[in-house]
Amino acid sequence: MTSQIRLLDRTAVITGAAGGIGRAIxxxxxRRGCNLALADIDAKGLEVTARTMAASGVRVSTHRLDVSDAEAIAALPAQVLASHPGVDLLFNNAGVALGGSFEDVSERDFDWLLSINLQGVVRMTRAFLPLLRRSDDARLVNLSSLFGLIAPPGQTAYAASKFAVRGFSESLRHELAGSSVGVTVVHPGGVNTAIARNARIHANASPQEIERSRVLFQRALTMPPQVAGEIIVRAVERRRARILVGRDARIAATLERLAPISHWRLLERISKSKASRRPPATRSGRPARTGA
Known part of the structure; x- marks a missing residue:
């Protein structure tokens, strides 16, 4: 194998491709000449992504897919092969968010999130691994999260799923060592996607709490998805086993390694220090003028 993956004329399957990081990937x-099989539950968003890709001259197929549906995933490889000669890359990107403490979140909502964020990844991998093995140079890319590195309060379900994706990916990498299939796990930090706006909040939350949670979460999502997508693809080209996307992910990974128990207190101090340095807001929401 060469030191860098050649993406020209390869075929990639991407879940969650209707927008956000999936569309950016x-x-x-x-741009590198890689053909695409785009999957998402959002059919309209998929068509927008497909039209965007048309100018690149690559082969594009779209597949409406609910990654919590085991039968739909099992049928997808044959559908992809109807439009493409094979599969060389699989990006398991689709995911959802759920806010609330463990005691507030219902078992039904907890299981709903795991069915997408974890079982969707596992089932897609099981379905497409035989096709990836047929490729002479294949890559499985699983999207974990900043919350697959650290686990803040109010994110028990999401963190559980993303830590599980991390563990699944790292174990599978060892199992596939020496084969033509490499495994990459991605930890995006605050990427500006719709995940916060579309997140479920526990049933006991008031409308005010829901709006406050979404606003606070959205403020942390600052990196444009196009930047994140390019970082991910560039690192995949270089066969990186682990990708930290954004300064926040790099800081969290370092603190977790240095202080595996007390890192959350350190992160809270950093967050409070940043907040105290922000200019006070006026009633309009704009920063107030300070100084002369």
């Missing part, structure tokens, strides 16, 4: 791959 598709754009970065298309």
């Amino acid at each position: 598709a754009e970065s791959l298309a």
Whole structure:
């Protein structure tokens, strides 16, 4: 194998491709001449992504898919092969968010999140691994999260799923060592996608609490998805086993390694220090003028 993966004329399957990081990954791959099989539950968003890719001249197929549906996933490889000669890359990107403490979140909602964020990854991997093995140079890319490195309060379900994706990916990497299939796990930090706006909040939350949670979460999502997508694809090209996307992910990974128990207190101090340095807001929401 060469030191860098050649993406020209390869085929990549991407879940969650209707927007956000999934669409950005598709754009970065298309610029490199990689053909695309785009999957998402959002059919309209998929068509927008597909139209965006059309100018690149690559082969694009779209597949409406609910990654919590085991039968739909099992049927997907045959559908992809109807449009493409094979599969060389699989990006398990689809995911959802759920806010609330463990005691507030219902078992039904907890299981709903795991069915998408974890079982979707496992089932997609099981379905497509035989096709990836047929490739002479394949890559499985699983999207974990900043919350697959650290686990803040109010994110028990999401953190559980993303730590599990991390563990699944790292174990599978060892199992596939020496084969033509490499495994990459990605930990994006605050990427500006719709995940906060679309997140479920526990049933006991008031409308005010829901809005406050979404606003606070959205403020932390600052990196444009196009930047994140390019970082991910560039690192996949270089066969990186682990990708930390954003300064926040790099800081969290370092603190967790240095202080595996007390890192959350350190992060809270950093957050409070940043907040205290922000200019006070006026009633309009704009920073107030300070100084002369």
